[in-house]
Amino acid sequence: MEHHFWSTVLDLCGKTTTVVGSHLMGEAGQSFTEQKSDGSLVTVADRWADQELRRGIAAIFPDHGLLSEEGAHHFPETDWCWIIDPIDGTTNFSHGLPIWCIALGLLYRGMPVFGYVAVPPLHQVFHGFYQAPGHGDGAYLNQQPIQCQPGVPSHQAFFSLCARSISLLKRPFPCKIRMLGSASYNFLTVAAGYTLGAVERTPMIWDIAPAWPIVHGAGAHWASLESLDKLDPLSVKNVPDIFPLKFGESYGDRSYHTLVSASSELAAIFLPYIRDSVTQ
Template structure:
């Protein structure tokens, strides 16, 4: 496999991530991002990789572009899928490749809140869109509630207009 692992830290305000930091030591990459969203906070917005600004890709899907999967979401590999498929093995890093513009999208079938809270803020700060494939909203989290056994099937894409391009392939994941 690809020897990637990461340390992930998300700062939540009223149950919703507003800052994320992820460090992937094997590749010496440090991501961070600020995203106020609908929090009402007056904070800067931006996403960074090793202190350099990053942005999602504006490219249209093609056979020259990548889309990341987790090992439990291989059912999306169907005729007509618009990109090349890759599996990285780390949910947070999977989504951060969207933030950095390296991939057009990524999907995870069973990530836990600690797998993506930091990446959630970074992806959106970079210009991406985050879509829950579950009927329940991701955020805000409720203080005192145990989220240890809850999975959050998730799609992250480089921009909102790609959701209808990829979502038809993801019906089996929800």
């Protein structure tokens, strides 16, 4: 894969998310909100951003497939496919809380190889490569390399969880807890070294695909927790069963219980707490 291809990919992501992000910053806390059939929120701004991102990608890569939260959910029969989430953290966005993202993932033959997540309110841009054709692995925040920071769980270290995982708190947890309201950003806190771990109970494919290459590029550990009762904490899988995605299948109604940790050793420490919270 030529270097020019990846330069074009980065340029496309940078330009489109800058334009979309600038518009969304003016809409945050003001955009009209609706409730979708699954109970999640969607705003007029979500739909506008989805159209703008899809239009920008199609103009540069017309032969690439596209799958998005607000658009098509069936994985297309193309070698290259973009998976986008126009606003990850819509509830935060709709209330004006400044933790929401514009997330794009690029898959090659069903595997996420490039991720780009812009966080306009925080002036942060994450991107990363993992097993991408013609490009080395790595993760970056505002163009600077980042790596996860394995450490020892303590009340001076953070663990981030989603609202559906608060049952973890039924017994003392070995880290301080943070709850951020954006699945992508939740995962990326581990990649950036802010947290030792993060769990999401029901992330969708558009939450996972953009963060996957960045998290792996930063050296973090990713575990699919679909069968918690069968998992051995010392042999947590590092590759979830969902990849590679399969041509023609719909991914719009599937969620994937996920734990991201700064190391496999930390995953082994955190997993029993998560298992207990699910089985209680």
